[in-house]
Amino acid sequence: MKNDPAIHVENLTKMFGxxxxxxxxxxxxxxxxxxxxxxANGAGKTTAMKMLIGISKPTSGQARVAGFNVRTHAExxxxxxxxxxxxxxxxxxxxxxxxxxxxxxxYGLPKSVLKEKTQALVDELGLHDHADALVRSLPLGWKQKxxxxxxxxxxxxxxxxxxxxxxxxxxxxxxFWEMIYREASKxxxxxxxxxxxxxxxxxxxxxxxxxGNIEALDTPNKLKERYQVGSMNEVFLKLARNIE
Amino acid sequence: MKRFxxxxxxxxxxxxxxxxxxVILFGMPIVxxxxxxxxxxxxxxxxxxxxxxxxKDAETQxxxxxxxxxKYFKISDILEDEGQIEAIFKKGKVKAVLVFAPNxxxxxxxxxxxxxxxxxxxxxxxxxxxxxxxxxxxLQKYQTDINKAITxxxxxxxxxxxxxxxxxxxxxxxxxxxxxxxxxxxxxxxTSISITREKEMGTMEILLVSPLxxxxxxxxxxxxxxxxxxxxxxxxxxxxxxxxxxxxxGSYFLLALESILFIFSALSLGILISTISETQQTAxxxxxxxxxxxxxxxxxxxxxxxxxxxxxxxxxxxxPAKWFIILIKGILxxxxxxxxxxxxxxxxxxxxxxxxxxSIKKYKIRLE
Numbered sequence: 001m002k003n004d005p006a007i008h009v010e011n012l013t014k015m016f017g018x019x020x021x022x023x024x025x026x027x028x029x030x031x032x033x034x035x036x037x038x039x040a041n042g043a044g045k046t047t048a049m050k051m052l053i054g055i056s057k058p059t060s061g062q063a064r065v066a067g068f069n070v071r072t073h074a075e076x077x078x079x080x081x082x083x084x085x086x087x088x089x090x091x092x093x094x095x096x097x098x099x100x101x102x103x104x105x106x107y108g109l110p111k112s113v114l115k116e117k118t119q120a121l122v123d124e125l126g127l128h129d130h131a132d133a134l135v136r137s138l139p140l141g142w143k144q145k146x147x148x149x150x151x152x153x154x155x156x157x158x159x160x161x162x163x164x165x166x167x168x169x170x171x172x173x174x175x176f177w178e179m180i181y182r183e184a185s186k187x188x189x190x191x192x193x194x195x196x197x198x199x200x201x202x203x204x205x206x207x208x209x210x211x212g213n214i215e216a217l218d219t220p221n222k223l224k225e226r227y228q229v230g231s232m233n234e235v236f237l238k239l240a241r242n243i244e
Numbered sequence: 245m246k247r248f249x250x251x252x253x254x255x256x257x258x259x260x261x262x263x264x265x266x267v268i269l270f271g272m273p274i275v276x277x278x279x280x281x282x283x284x285x286x287x288x289x290x291x292x293x294x295x296x297x298x299x300k301d302a303e304t305q306x307x308x309x310x311x312x313x314x315k316y317f318k319i320s321d322i323l324e325d326e327g328q329i330e331a332i333f334k335k336g337k338v339k340a341v342l343v344f345a346p347n348x349x350x351x352x353x354x355x356x357x358x359x360x361x362x363x364x365x366x367x368x369x370x371x372x373x374x375x376x377x378x379x380x381x382x383l384q385k386y387q388t389d390i391n392k393a394i395t396x397x398x399x400x401x402x403x404x405x406x407x408x409x410x411x412x413x414x415x416x417x418x419x420x421x422x423x424x425x426x427x428x429x430x431x432x433x434x435t436s437i438s439i440t441r442e443k444e445m446g447t448m449e450i451l452l453v454s455p456l457x458x459x460x461x462x463x464x465x466x467x468x469x470x471x472x473x474x475x476x477x478x479x480x481x482x483x484x485x486x487x488x489x490x491x492x493x494g495s496y497f498l499l500a501l502e503s504i505l506f507i508f509s510a511l512s513l514g515i516l517i518s519t520i521s522e523t524q525q526t527a528x529x530x531x532x533x534x535x536x537x538x539x540x541x542x543x544x545x546x547x548x549x550x551x552x553x554x555x556x557x558x559x560x561x562x563x564p565a566k567w568f569i570i571l572i573k574g575i576l577x578x579x580x581x582x583x584x585x586x587x588x589x590x591x592x593x594x595x596x597x598x599x600x601x602x603s604i605k606k607y608k609i610r611l612e
Contacts, residue, residue: 055452075455083453087446093261094254105250106454134261 006189012061023212036203082156086163107154141172251464294321299348419484421545431510439518493579512599
């Protein structure tokens with residue numbers, strides 16, 4: 001159990017009728033790793049991720065998340081993971097504090113812990129003046145940071161981020177990645193999808209999905225070496241072109 | 245349980261921070277009851293009437309006087325010839341003209357019968373109908389008065405008794421109807437919108453990834469609306485009771501029970517709609533077209549089901565509101581109990597089970 005990878009995927013497949021959205025993919029993610037899950041829109045990365053977080057059932061294949069089988073132990077999986085989606089993950093008509101209390105509450109955190117956590121989070125993000133402001137009134141970058149912190153409230157072992165920095169300015173993206181690194185250094189496994197190729201460079205390893213298959217999986221440096229290009233962007237383009 | 249409480253609290257924040265929702269929830273029932281109670285009525289009062297008296301004798305004067313003395317009519321014009329009738333209708337104010345034939349009193353005395361004509365503006369058929377009935381009955385009364393001295397050998401005098409609503413107050417029909425419509429609206433439309441809102445905003449995914457079970461999510465979303473719908477039912481009944489003197493002949497307990505049953509049937513419909521709609525807009529349109537119109541038109545609230553074409557009568561059976569209106573009228577006006585109303589109760593129960601069953605099935609398919 002101890003040396004189990006955080007995520008272990010074997011021949012995971014998802015079919016919608018005749019269409020194969022995810023075609024027998026296999027990979028492992030180690031504990032504390034920042035794993036970039038890349039792919040063009042429609043490549044199947046969201047579908048694959050949905051199977052890992054337990055809201056979509058695999059057609060065939062196996063996946064173990066935090067040591068639990070996603071088919072048979074969905075509840076345990078849910079308690080061990082955090083999730084932040086590309087659509088915004090907080091309630092706009094609730095204040096920051098209320099969002100924290102709500103999301104902490106559905107993970108069963110006791111009141112005293114919630115209070116502590118709220119204070120810590122507000123301190124960390126420097127939101128003292130805004131803790132009682134409706135989330136609606138905050139700039140997008142702040143919302144994203146709060147959403148990330150909220151997804152971490154219950155101390156998940158793995159956190160899934162589905163295009164977390166969509167539409168955010170470069171400075172905020174930078175800050176966001178600093179938060180990601182901080183969590184990774186604490187041992188939290190990060191599974192992140194993105195289509196910003198500069199962000200792919202920040203990952204420990206990346207996988208690139210094309211049409212339901214994982215076409216490449218390695219560290220950014222090795223991938224650049226293998227395809228003899230200078231940036232992840234070019235790696236991505238090369239792979240996508242090969243298929244066409 | 246604690247998780248559930250937190251969920252419900254959050255749901256109340258949503259409701260109380262959305263002014264529009266609040267207005268729909270609490271403003272509409274009151275406005276509708278008062279509107280229907282006071283404004284929408286088949287009773288007539290102070291209708292403008294014109295007289296075309298070609299006879300101008302003592303008898304016609306007496307009749308005109310009787311009419312003017314009643315609270316139903318006020319005589320606003322005296323016409324000189326038939327040509328003026330259309331002109332005056334076209335102006336729109338006068339709704340009816342009473343025409344006396346020439347030599348009215350002479351005919352009455354010598355021939356024993358005299359000519360009188362009621363001409364009504366039937367662009368509003370209900371008003372025209374009521375006006376002609378009221379005028380006829382005034383003439384009838386006059387006739388009875390002058391015949392007092394004479395004994396008529398054979399006579400059929402029907403004595404009409406109106407049970408359960410002796411004064412034929414239309415508000416007695418509207419209170420149960422409005423209550424039905426409002427409960428359907430609050431329960432079905434509001435829940436379907438609030439569930440699809442989570443889908444649209446992407447927060448539904450977050451909730452499904454959390455340890456909350458799907459049924460806890462749905463129950464948490466629905467619970468506040470049960471509460472609000474019950475408050476609405478109480479407000480509507482209280483208004484009916486105190487403002488319009490609506491009687492409650494039957495048991496309060498049964499009334500509460502059946503109302504809650506209907507609220508549940510509407511809620512389960514709302515859940516069903518939310519499982520088939522992706523956006524709030526679809527949910528709203530589906531609810532309005534699929535629920536509100538049938539609830540208003542086919543439930544027997546405004547139009548009696550017995551006079552509908554057979555096809556519509558059959559369709560009316562699948563509308564929960566139809567059964568609830570029978571139940572609530574039975575309890576409020578007739579004071580009957582479960583012994584009489586068990587069939588309607590069973591139908592509602594069955595509908596709830598059906599809607600929930602289908603919702604669960606649809607929901608599972610979505611999760612695949």
